[in-house]
Amino acid sequence: MPTCFGIAWGAARRRRDEELAAELESFADLMVDDATARGVPHPEARRWASQQMGGRTQLAEQVREVWPGASLDTWVTDARLATRALWRRPAFAAACVLTLALGIGVNGASLSVAWAVLFEALPYPDAERLVTISEVFTDGSDREIRAGDVSAWTERLQTVTAVAGFQTADLTLRSAHDAPRVVRVSYVTPDFFRVLDVRPLVGTTSDPHDRAVAVVSTSFARSIARDAAAAPRVHIGDRSYTVIGVMPPGFDFPAADVAAWLPAPTETSENSGYFRLVARLKPGVTVAQLSDDAMRVLRDVQGPSTRNRPLITNVDDAIRGDVRPTARAALVAAVLVLIIACANVANLLSAHVLANRRDYATQLALGAPRRRVIRRVLLEALCVAVCAAAVGLWLAWAGVRTFGMVASGLFPRVTDVGLGPQVLGAIVGLTIVAALFSGIVPALTAVRAEGAIGASLTAFPTLGRARGAMIACQVALTLPLLFGAGLLARTVTVLLRTDPGFDATHGVAAKLVISDNSLVHGADHSAAFESMLTRLRAFPTVRAAGVGTVLPPRKTLVTIGIRYIGEGRNEFRFFKLGSGTPGFLSALGARFLRGRDFTDQDVQVAAGVAVISESAARHLFGDRDPIGERINRLPPLAGAPQPTVVGVVSDIKFDGLDAPVAGAVYVPWTQLATGTTYVVVRGHEDPMQLVPTIRQILRSSWPHAAIPEIVSLNQAMSESVAIRQLRSGPAVMLALVAVLITFAGVLGTFHRVALERRRELAIRRALGATSQDLLPLFVRAGAMIVGGGVAVGVVLAVAIGQCLASQLYGVESNDPALLAASAAVLVATACLGFYLPFRRVLRLNPSTELQCE
Amino acid sequence: MSPASRTLLQGTLDLLILKALSLQDLHGLGVSRRIEQLTAGTFQVQPGSLFPALHRLEASGWLRSVWKPSENNRRARYYTLTARGHRQLAEETRSWEEVALAIQRALEA
Numbered sequence: 001m002p003t004c005f006g007i008a009w010g011a012a013r014r015r016r017d018e019e020l021a022a023e024l025e026s027f028a029d030l031m032v033d034d035a036t037a038r039g040v041p042h043p044e045a046r047r048w049a050s051q052q053m054g055g056r057t058q059l060a061e062q063v064r065e066v067w068p069g070a071s072l073d074t075w076v077t078d079a080r081l082a083t084r085a086l087w088r089r090p091a092f093a094a095a096c097v098l099t100l101a102l103g104i105g106v107n108g109a110s111l112s113v114a115w116a117v118l119f120e121a122l123p124y125p126d127a128e129r130l131v132t133i134s135e136v137f138t139d140g141s142d143r144e145i146r147a148g149d150v151s152a153w154t155e156r157l158q159t160v161t162a163v164a165g166f167q168t169a170d171l172t173l174r175s176a177h178d179a180p181r182v183v184r185v186s187y188v189t190p191d192f193f194r195v196l197d198v199r200p201l202v203g204t205t206s207d208p209h210d211r212a213v214a215v216v217s218t219s220f221a222r223s224i225a226r227d228a229a230a231a232p233r234v235h236i237g238d239r240s241y242t243v244i245g246v247m248p249p250g251f252d253f254p255a256a257d258v259a260a261w262l263p264a265p266t267e268t269s270e271n272s273g274y275f276r277l278v279a280r281l282k283p284g285v286t287v288a289q290l291s292d293d294a295m296r297v298l299r300d301v302q303g304p305s306t307r308n309r310p311l312i313t314n315v316d317d318a319i320r321g322d323v324r325p326t327a328r329a330a331l332v333a334a335v336l337v338l339i340i341a342c343a344n345v346a347n348l349l350s351a352h353v354l355a356n357r358r359d360y361a362t363q364l365a366l367g368a369p370r371r372r373v374i375r376r377v378l379l380e381a382l383c384v385a386v387c388a389a390a391v392g393l394w395l396a397w398a399g400v401r402t403f404g405m406v407a408s409g410l411f412p413r414v415t416d417v418g419l420g421p422q423v424l425g426a427i428v429g430l431t432i433v434a435a436l437f438s439g440i441v442p443a444l445t446a447v448r449a450e451g452a453i454g455a456s457l458t459a460f461p462t463l464g465r466a467r468g469a470m471i472a473c474q475v476a477l478t479l480p481l482l483f484g485a486g487l488l489a490r491t492v493t494v495l496l497r498t499d500p501g502f503d504a505t506h507g508v509a510a511k512l513v514i515s516d517n518s519l520v521h522g523a524d525h526s527a528a529f530e531s532m533l534t535r536l537r538a539f540p541t542v543r544a545a546g547v548g549t550v551l552p553p554r555k556t557l558v559t560i561g562i563r564y565i566g567e568g569r570n571e572f573r574f575f576k577l578g579s580g581t582p583g584f585l586s587a588l589g590a591r592f593l594r595g596r597d598f599t600d601q602d603v604q605v606a607a608g609v610a611v612i613s614e615s616a617a618r619h620l621f622g623d624r625d626p627i628g629e630r631i632n633r634l635p636p637l638a639g640a641p642q643p644t645v646v647g648v649v650s651d652i653k654f655d656g657l658d659a660p661v662a663g664a665v666y667v668p669w670t671q672l673a674t675g676t677t678y679v680v681v682r683g684h685e686d687p688m689q690l691v692p693t694i695r696q697i698l699r700s701s702w703p704h705a706a707i708p709e710i711v712s713l714n715q716a717m718s719e720s721v722a723i724r725q726l727r728s729g730p731a732v733m734l735a736l737v738a739v740l741i742t743f744a745g746v747l748g749t750f751h752r753v754a755l756e757r758r759r760e761l762a763i764r765r766a767l768g769a770t771s772q773d774l775l776p777l778f779v780r781a782g783a784m785i786v787g788g789g790v791a792v793g794v795v796l797a798v799a800i801g802q803c804l805a806s807q808l809y810g811v812e813s814n815d816p817a818l819l820a821a822s823a824a825v826l827v828a829t830a831c832l833g834f835y836l837p838f839r840r841v842l843r844l845n846p847s848t849e850l851q852c853e
Numbered sequence: 854m855s856p857a858s859r860t861l862l863q864g865t866l867d868l869l870i871l872k873a874l875s876l877q878d879l880h881g882l883g884v885s886r887r888i889e890q891l892t893a894g895t896f897q898v899q900p901g902s903l904f905p906a907l908h909r910l911e912a913s914g915w916l917r918s919v920w921k922p923s924e925n926n927r928r929a930r931y932y933t934l935t936a937r938g939h940r941q942l943a944e945e946t947r948s949w950e951e952v953a954l955a956i957q958r959a960l961e962a
Contacts, residue, residue: 023881023930026923027900030882033925053900062901066909 013073020060028053075379078372082379085356092352093384096345099744100388100434101395102737103341107430108396110334111423113403114327116416117320123250125197126280130315131287133163133277133294135308141559141574142311144274147264149301150189153277156300159285159293164192165264165275166254170676171237172513172706173259175224182513182708183220184257185236187264187275195280196253203245211263214241218249220259236260252413253278253315278315287312319412326727329803333484333734336477338430340738342437343470344745349381349442350467351752357449364447374443381439382432389431393419396427403730410723441466467749468785474745475789475826476796478738482822483797485735487804487811488728490818494810495721500552501652501661503589506543507713508687509551510679510694514705526603526670529581532701536681537583539693544682546584547669551678553656553720557664558672560635575634576616576662578654579672585611585649587680589713595627595647602646602668609668610634610643613651616663621645637671656720658809680713687712727807739829746833750778754837761841762849771842782834790823797822866906868949869896871915871934871942880929881907907932915941 028049035045053059064070086093124130133153135143145153150165157163166188173183193205193215200215207213214234216224221243224234232243241262252258254276264275281290294310302308314321353360360373400417407414445466529547536545550557557576580588582598593614602609610631617626620633626645634642643665651661679698683690691710698707754761761774801813811818873879873887884907885898910916915938923929934942 019930022928024900024904026927026929027881027904029927030880030923030925030929033927034882059901059904063904063908066905066912068912 009069016067017060017064020063024053024056024059074372075375078376079379079383082376082383085352085380086383089352092348093387095744095748096348096384097387097391099341099344099348099741100385100438101391102741103338104385104389104392104427104430104434105395105399106337106734106737107334108392108419108423108427109399109403110327110330111426112396112400112417112419114331115420115423116413116418117323117327119422120413120416122316122319122413123198123248124253124315127316128314129281129283130196131279131281131290132313132315132318133279133290134311134313135298136311137574138307143308143559144276146274150264150275150277152301153297154189154191156297157279157290157293159282159290160279161282162191162195163277163279164195165189165277166192167264167273167275168254168258169237170513170708172704173224174235174704180704180706182511182706183236183259184255185260185262186254186258188261189264189275192261192278195278196251197280198247198251200245201248203243205245205247205261207242207244212239212241213244213263215245215247215261216243217247217251217259221246234260236262250413250415256413287314323411325807329484330730330734333481333731336481337734337738337741338434339437340474340477340741340745342434343474344741344748345381345384345434345438346441347467347470347745347749349377349384349438350445351749352380353377353442353446353449354752354756357446360446360449364449370447373446377443377446378435378439381442382435385431385435385438388434389427393424393427396423406729407726410726441470468781471742471746471749471830472785472789472792474742475786475830476792478735478742479790479793479822479826480796480800481731481735481738482825483819484800484804485728485731486818486822487801487808487813487815488724488731490811490815491807491809492721492724492728495657495724496718498653498657498810500657500717501650502552502591502713504713504717505589506684506687507587507589507680507682508690508694508710509554509681509713509716510698510710511551511554511708512547512677512679512698512702512705513708514675514677514702528701529669532679532697533581533583535697535701536679536694539690541683541685541690542681543684544583544587545680546581546587547677547679548578548580548584548588549669549672549674549677550578550580550654551588551680552652552654552717553659554716555676555678556654557662576654576664577637577672578664578666579669580666581669584669584680585647585666587682588652589682590649590652593648593650594625595645597647598668603670607668608641608643609646611647611649611666612645613649613661613664613666615651615661616665617645617648619663631665634665637667640667640671643667653717653720657717658720658724724807724809739826742826743829743833746782746830747836750782750834751837751840753781754778754841758841758844758849762844762846765842765846766850774842775838778834778838782830786827786830790827793826794819794823864945865949866896866898866902867910868942868945869898870903870906870910871938871945874916874932874934875939875942878931878933880923880931882929884932910938913941914938 031049031052032042032045035048036042040048064073067073086096121127122130133145135145137143144167145165147165154163154165166186168184168186170182171185172180174180190206193200199205201218202221203215205215214236216234224243234241234243241260247261279290281287291310291312294312298306298308298310363373364370397419400419403411404414404417407417411417533545533547536542549555557578560575560577580598582600582602585592585597595611597611598609601607612620612626612631620626620631621629626648628644630642630644632642637643649666652664653659653661654664655662679694681687681690681694694710695707698705757777764774797819798814801815805813869888869891870884873884873891876887879887881900881903885900885903888896888898907916911918911932915935916932917935918930918932920928920930
C-alpha cells in the first residue's frame, strides 16, 4: 500500500515538474516575442529574456517550495539519501542496527514482563478491593482460619461486601480411560465466586440443591471432555461431582493450577482443616479499617485475650508482589542497556559523519540550511533505529517466548507476558527516542564540519570530547550491570553449594497421592507400604527406601502450635513435625548424629518414639544427651504416648536452600499420616536409573493411586533456587550484551581514530618509531576515558548492590572482589577494543600509507 | 529594497495579481505586464516573485489554470480567478483600504 502511494506520488510530482518547465519555457518565448515585436533583434531578445528569467533551476525550486506537500518531498529526498548512505556501508550499518536492536530487544522483552506484573489488571472487577485474611501467630508465622470459625467470620465482618473461605488440596482424578492423575482442587465456601465477581464461561457457579457439584477451569474442562461428554460428572478423590460450570481462562484464584472448585464441607464435625478467607472490601474502606474489624472478629472468636493478629493481604500483592521489584530492576537494566547502545550508535554515526565531513562541508558551503543537514543525519539515525526496531521486535518476541517456557510455574500469570499493543507502542516510542539520542551528537558534528572543506583528513581532531564522553558513559553504565549480574549469579552458586542438611546426590523421590480417606487411616495400608518397601529394597541397586510425609523443599514440616495455660503461664509453643516409615530418613540422606532410625517395632502405635533434629535437640534439651529423653511438651499424637527420643539427625533445609533451618521432630508414619506421601529411594549411582523400577512397583502396589512425579532429590532441592536463577539468568545476559556493545563501541571508535591517524603513525614509523613507542599514544587516550568511566561506574555499582541487597544470599552487596573482577573484565574488554585497531594500522606498510594521500 | 518593504510587498503582490486577473484571464507574462500597467510602472514583477506567487495562489484555490494558445499562437498557461478568488480579492481590498487609511492617518497626525 505505501509503495502504491509512493509510485502515485512520484508520478504526480513528475507531471507537475514537466508542466512547470513548459510554463517557464513558454514564459521565456513570450518575452522574446514581446521584445521582437518592439523591434529588438532576435538573438538579443533571447539574451535579454534569459537574463530576466535568472537561473531556471533555482526559479523552479522556489516554485516547488510553495507546492502543497513540498516539505514531504524534501523529507522523502532526505530519507532516500540517508538510506543510500547507510546502504553503501553495509558493515557499518549492520553494526549500528545490531547494537540498537539488542538495546530495543531487551527493552521489549523486559517491558512485556514488567507490563504484565506492574500494569496489567487482574481479571477480577475492582481487583484492588480484593484481600485475603489469615492469622498471624505470636511467633510471626502465618496461619489460616480454623474450618469451624469460618462461618463466624463471614457473619461478623462488617467492612466487606462479601467474604468466603478457601483451601486447596491435591486429589486423585480417576477416569475410565486414563491412569489416575493428581489434580489441584480448591474447596470453597458458597460466596467464593460472588467475592471475586467473575461469571462462569458456561453454566453456573451455584447450585443450592446439590452439594456434590464442581465448577471447573477451562483447561480441565477440555481434558475431561471425553468423559464428560457422556455425563457431566467427574470423580475426584473419593467422591463424584456434577460439573455445573466452567470458569473463563485466566481465572486463577487461588492458584493458576487449580482444576476444580468444590463446595467446602459445611458440617464442622468433618475435620476439614484450615481455610484462608478472601473478601471484597466495601467501596471506600481501607485495609486498616478492615484490619480493625478483623481484630474485633478475632477477639469474638478466640476470646478477648488472644495474642494473634489478623493478616490482611491484597490479592494482587499476594499474586504478583514478589516479582514486582525484579520486574522493575529488569526494566532499569534494560534502559541502561539501551542508553549504552544509543551512546554506541552515536559514536559510530559520528565516526561516519567525520569520515564524510567534506561532503557536509560542501553542502553547507553551497548554502544548504543547517537544519537540513541536521535533519539528514537524524534521518540516518532514524533509519538505523527503525531497522533495529524490526530486529529488536523479533529478539523481544523470542525473549518473551523463551521466558514463557523457562518461567512457567515460577512466575505468576506468565501467560499475561506478551508483546501487547502497549508494549508495541512503547517500542515505537523507544525507537524514536533512540534515534534522537543516537543522532543528535553526529548531527551537531556534521554541522560543525563547516570549516573542514579544504582540510586534509589527517588534520581533524582525533577523538572529540563528545565521543570520549560517550565511551566513558558506556563503561560507567556497563560496570553496574556487570556487578549486579555478578551478585545475583554469585548468590545462585553460593546457594547451590549450600549444605541442605542431607545427601541429595543419590536419592530419588516419588510423590504418591492417596487422597481417599479410607486408605489413609486403614491398617491394611501400612501393610501395603511395607510390602512395597520390601520389594524396593530387594533390588541390589537400592541402598535404602522409605515413605514419609515431608520432602525438602516440596513439602515442609507441619507446624503445631500448643498453648500452655496454668502455673502463671499462657504461651504458645511451636513444634515442626514430620513423619516417616523406618528407612525414610536414611533414604533421604539425613545424617544420624546420635542414636538410630525408626525400626519396625517403633511403628506400633504404643511405642511412642521420635527422632529429632540437631537444633530441636539443643532447643529442647540443651547440652544434655537427648537419647532416651521424653518430649514432655509434645501432645500425644494419634493415641501414642509422649515420644521418647531415639535418634538425632542433621537439620534439613525443608523450606529451600535460602531459608533458615528449623528444629524438627520426626515421628513414625502411623502417628501423622497424610493423603500425600513421598516414597524416597536411595541408590548407589545415578538415582534416575531407578525411576522405571520405582514406577512399576508403585503402580502394582497402588493401582488406584496417582504418581504425579518422580524427581531426583538434587533436582527438587535446586528448584528452590529456580526463581533466583530466573532472576540471575537474564541479568547475566543483559550484562554480557552490555559488555559486548561497549566492546563494539570502543572497537568502532578507535578503529576510526586509528584510520584518521594512520598517516601520522606511518610518518613516525618511517622515522624509526616502533610499536612499543607508539602504543602509549593509544593507551593514554584510552586510559583517561576508561578510567573515568570505571570511577563513575564503581559508584553506580555500589548503589546497584544496595538496591539488590535484599535479594542476595552469601555475598556482600559491595563485595570488593566481585567489584574488582567486574572492573577488570571491563578494562580488559576496553583495552582489547583499543589494541586491535591499533595493531591493524601498524601492520600496514608505512611507505604505501605515505603515498596514498 | 529593504526587508521591511519586501514583507509589505508580499501581501501587495497577491492583491495585485488577483486584481489583474479580475478583469480577464492572463498568462504569466500577461499578469506581469498588467501589473506594470495598473501601477503605472511602479511595480515590475520579476519571474522569481511572480511564479511562486501564482502557484501559491493556485494552491490556495483562488486561481485556476488552463493551457491554451496565446494571442500570437504560442501554448501558454492562462490563470483564471475562481469564485473564492473573487471573494478573496474583495476581502483583501477592504483590509488594504483599512490599512492604507490607518497608515495615512498615522502619517498625517
